[in-house]
Amino acid sequence: MEWETVIGLEIHAQLSTKSKLFSGSSTEYGQQPNTQANVVDLAMPGVLPVLNTEAVRMATLFGLAIDAPIGRGNVFARKNYFYPDLPQGYQISQFDKPIVELGHMDILLENGETKRIGVTRAHLEQDAGKSLHKDYAGMTGIDLNRSGTPLLEIVSEPDMSSAKEAVAYMKKIHALVQYLGINDGNLQEGSFRCDANVSVRPKGQKELGTRAELKNINSFRFVERAINIEVERQIDIIEDGGKVVQETRLYDPDKNETRSMRSKEEANDYRYFPDPDLLPIEITDEFIETVRATMPELPQAKYQRFMAEYALTDYDAGVLTTSRAVADYFEEVAKSTNEAKLSANWVIGELSSHLNADDLEISQSPVSAEMLSSLVSRIADKTISGKIAKEVFQALWAGEGKTADEIIESKGLKQITDSGAIEGMIDEIVASNPAQVEQYRSGKEKVFGFFVGQVMKASQGKANPAQVNELLKDKLKE
Amino acid sequence: MKNRSLTELSAGLKSGEFSSVELTQYFLQRISNYDTDLNAFITVTEEQALSAAKVADEKIAAGSATDLTGIPIAYKDLFCTEGVRTSCASKMLDNFIAPYTATAVEKLTQAGMPMLGKTNMDEFAMGSSNENSFYGAAKNPWDLERVPGGSSGGSAVAVAAKLAPVSLGTDTGGSIRQPASLTGITGIKPTYGRVSRFGMIAYASSLDQGGVFASSAEDCALVLQTMSGFDAKDSTSVERGVPDFSASLNDSLQELKIGLPKEFFDEGLDSNVADVVNEAIEAYKKLGAEIVEISLPNTHLAIPSYYVIAPAEASSNLSRFDGVRYGYRCDEPKDLTDMYMRSRGEGFGSEVKRRIMTGTYALSAGYYDAYYLKAQKIRRLISEDFKQAFENVDVIMGPVAPETAFKIGEKSDDPISMYLSDIYTLSLNLAGLTGMSVPAGFSRENKMPVGLQIIGNYFDEAKILNVAHQYQQVTDWHKKMPSAYAGEK
Structure with missing residues (x-):
């Protein structure tokens, strides 16, 4: 039998506000445990949440970028459950009245066609703290630094039909939130993570199959692998005459398998109700227009502009605009050298392969845009050949000098043109x-x-x- | 000194007739003399009170005193006070010392009021008799076998027996007005949003509001003035100016329109209470007011609606008491579930557990629409009743409670009968309005005090204080004291 896969994603993007969603504590990552939790984050008796309006601005910006209506009287609700790293005993989230309503995101398929993925909603909520199970002699340590950090939960329609599409969508959202400057894009630190709802059904069947929810996957590669392995598992079950159960599953990247966390029967009844400590967020037209005015250039527009302004190929423009950091890096080099094509080649080629090899983000690159500009300029004015340039780049990467000229000088690499x-x-x-x-x-x-x-x-x-x-x-x- | 108004006390302090230290010592002495019987206080903060009194005396000497500087006050034990235990009358918080102070307390402290201590209450403000306290019941000074009402019982007793000239309570469903009525003192519950809830341990967030107990409307006005106003730390506090509550106290009541809801004078009302209330209405007629019969047709739905909404919010508000970060934790928990179950099972009293369970049920999947949503709809209907009534009248009057103070233990085993004590007070909280209880006399049958309830429109505190004050100018019920406490030991 031929099978069809149905996938929906719930992405949790941490908003890059300076302070938390309902308290003034800093959101900085990697600090000593519990040094960034004040009485509100600790849910001391009698303390009250006060909304960080910067998070509202960021969520609104996201909504506008995906063409979604903004909920004019959106409401915070309490999601009640007990967990030691959830100090209030409830998470303040949004339930039936989210801030961002139905929008969409287009992805590029492998066959070159564009597919529109519906974004059901996006809502604001608090993150929980962390439970640390190691190093406490059988006890559990609680770190509440992350408690109350603002998240934007972005929920898609079940519009994706392969792991590849899911990854393409996740990457587009990942790029978008960084373009908007509302998320730092850091998957390792958990600033951007996703749950995938996966089900299968016989090709042509209308109704959806029973879904499993794969929790907390924090890399593009794992999303693809987790979905594929889950799809295989579900098809095997059905083909063996069994039934898929609705449950939450965890992907184990080491074993490349998913395993059950809890079934639907064990699922919490969250008893959502409007949070009486917070008023509905009244969003005015004026506020929306103010936010709209700050909308940065979005990936699609930048892609078109790169082709027009720098005469880049479709491919180059596409690669360079996948992330705002890469696009900004390229543009800095291209502008200071006036050598767009050459700059593009170096960013896409040498720089990217070095970053990949060392597993670095462009923001962590030892060769800054300024340094690469100095190199591109020396190639352009024929001081060095392309081949020598690779040697110079290697030296810059290794930190042997601050500019191409310094390396060329110290290594005597100047091209002989006499x-x-x-x-x-x-x-x-x-x-x-x-x-x-x-x-x-x-x-x-x-x-x-x-x-x-x-x-x-x-x-x-x-x-x-x-x-x-x-x-x-x-x-x-x- | 105990028979003086706050204004008179302030004058005495400023003229040097007595110092704040002397005044504070005087009340501490009365607490020491009488509180063993009354059990109004959970914690007496003698040292802090005297050192604050000393600072107040310095301010008075330096001429930087306010009208409240140097006058001691007591706080219901759910207002967080930095460095001093805030127990909520619960085993759960028996060891809890907050590292912050409630905004209302902070404002009064800034004004120079020394804190005498923290008063008894029903655990987590759940109750109408002050019997649900981990620290034992507070007693009614008019008859020690009777309850003082609740949940702010201790604060009411403290003022009724003059262990404190003034105190703060909170009112979620009548918790200021009912004990004020049962102990024969004046109490005001402001409009929801008038006073910051920051640092007030929540029972039901959409209903809780801090307010004042004192010997007169005039005294209430002074203290309420200082504790009111917008607070950036409470999103539900309202950003609007606070009028001078004292300025309009002496306004004439000529042509004042008083609405009497017929639903407040039904067969559930004790005839002795009805007689006292009707007499008070007669006094208002003499003051020139016009009496209009009105209807609040959804009054009978207030109790069912309240006992869904309040427990629903409470079930969530009290989730934070999990034994993880502060408060009571059971001995040697086996695992996480055991820790939750035993910490909460052992830390909370039975009424608290009853309301947590009721509220959890009302919010559960499949019941939410039938209970919580329906209760919210009723709440809007009740607000609408008041809105229409206030189109024709300036204030609404009626009894506070259907009967006078009942005997300790009389209703302990019958929660429904206990819940009915709040029948005339709940609807006001559901609507978010302001209300007072003003002493209006005594039951012929049992000689226990009876309060008159005055309900005002949103943010009309100045109006009801004026209406209460004018009554207190022509009557002296508010000056009556239980004889056992009228002297000095």
């Missing part, structure tokens, strides 16, 4: 290789490469390759 010097080397090589000269002159033009190699070797790679070619041709004709 035709007299090049001619001298050529004369010597022609003179000491009479046999090869004879071969060339008798029509064996392949030998030309041998001469080029010899000259470059003699110049330690610094001779300008174009000049070498030209001068060699002249000399060998004689």
Whole structure:
């Protein structure tokens, strides 16, 4: 039987506000446990939440970017459940009246077609703290630094039909929230994580199959693998005559398997009700227009502009605009060098492969846009060849200098463009290789490469390759 | 000194007739003399009170005193006070010391009022008799075998027996007005949003409001003035100016329109209470007021609606008491579930557990629409009743409670009968309006005090204080004291 997969994603994007959703504590990551939790985050008796309006602005900006109506009287609700790292005994979230209503996001399929994915809603909520189970001699430690951090939960329609589509959608949302400056995009630190609702059904069947919810996946690769493994599991169950149970499952990347966390029967009854400590958020037209006015250039617009303004290919523009950080980096290099195509090649090529190899984000690159600009400029003005440039880049990457000029100088890599010097080397090589000269002159033009190699070797790679070619041709004709 | 108004006490302080330290010592002495019987206080803060009194005396000497500087006060033990235990009369918080102070308390402290201590109450403000206290029942000074009402019983007793000149309570369903009525003192519950709830341990967030107990409307006005106003730390406090409550106290009541809801004078009302209330209405006629019969047709729905909404909110508000970060934790928990179950099972009293269970049920999947949503709809209907009534009248009057103070233990085993004590007070909280209880006389049958309830429109505290004050100018019920406490030991 042919099967069809149905996937919906719930993405939790941590909003990059300075303070928490309902308290003034800092949201900075990686601090000593419980140093960023005040009496509100600790849910002391009698304390009250006060809404951080910056989070409302960020959520509104997201809503506008996905073409969604903004909930004019959206309401905070309490989601009640007991857990040691949930100090209030409830999470303040939004239930039937979210701040962002139905919007959409387009993704590019492998066949080049565009598919529109519905974004059901996005709502504001508090993050919980963390339970630390190691190092406490059988006890559990609670760290409430993350408690109360603002999250935007972005819920998609079940519109995706493969793991690849799910990843494409997740990447688009990931890029968008960074473009909007509302999320730092850091998957490792958990600033951007996702739950996937996965089900299968016989191809052509209308009603949805029973779904499993895969919890808390924090990498693009794991999302793809987790969905694929879950789809296989569900198909196996059905084909063996069994039934998929509705449950929450956890993906284990080490074993590449999903396993059951809890079934629907064990699921909490969250007893949502409007939080009486908070008033509905009244959003005015004026507020929406103020936010709209700050809307930055979005990926699609930037992509079009890169092709028009920098004469980049469709491919280059696409790659360079997948993330705002990459686009900004490229633009800085292109603007300061006036060499758009060359800049694009270096960002997409050498820089990206180094970043990948060392598993770094562009923001962590040891070669800054300014440093790469200095390198691109030296290639453009023929101070160095493309080949030498790779050596210079390597040195910059390794921290051996601050600018390309510094490296070129200290390593003596300046390209030889003095035709007299090049001619001298050529004369010597022609003179000491009479046999090869004879071969060339008798029509064996392949030998030309041998001469080029010899000259470059003699110049330690610094001779300008174009000049070498030209001068060699002249000399060998004689 | 105990028979002086706050204004008179302030004058005495400023003229140097007595110091704040002397005044504070005087009340501490009365607490020491009488509170063993009355059990109005959970914690007496003698040291803090005297050192604050000393500071107050310095302010008075320096001429930087307010009208409240140097006058001691007592706080219901759910107002958080930095460095002093705030127990909510619960085993759960028997060891809890907040690192912050409630905004209302903070404002009065800033004004120079020394804190005498923290008063007894029904656990987590759940109750109408002050019997649900981990620290034992507070007693009615008019008859020690009777309850003082609740939940702010201790604060009412403290003022009724003059262990404090003034105190703060909170009113979620009548918890200021009912004990004020049962102990024969004046109490005001302001409009929801008038006083910050920050630092007030929540029972039902959409209904809770802090207010004042004192010997007169005039005294209430002074203290309420200082504790009112918007607080950035409470999103439900209202950003609007606070008028001078004292300025209009002497306004004439000529042509004042008083509405008497017929639903408040039904067969459930004790005839002795009805007689006292009717007499008070007669006094208002003499003051020039016009009496209009009105109807609040949904009054009978207030109790069922309240006992869904309040427990629903409470079930969530009290989730934070889990034994993890502060408060009571059971001995040697086996695992997490055991810790939750035993900490909460052992830390909460039975009425609290009853309301948590009721509220949890009302919010559960499949019941939410039938209970919580329906209760919210009724709440809107009740607000609408008042809105229409206030189109024709300036204030609404009626009894506070259907009967006078009952005997301790009389209703302990019958929660429904206990809940009925709040029948005339609940609807006002559901609507969010302001209301007072003013001493209006004594039951012929049992000689226990009876209060008159005065209900005002939103933010009309100045109006009801004026209406109460004018009555207190022509009557002296508010000056009566239980004889056992009228002298000095």
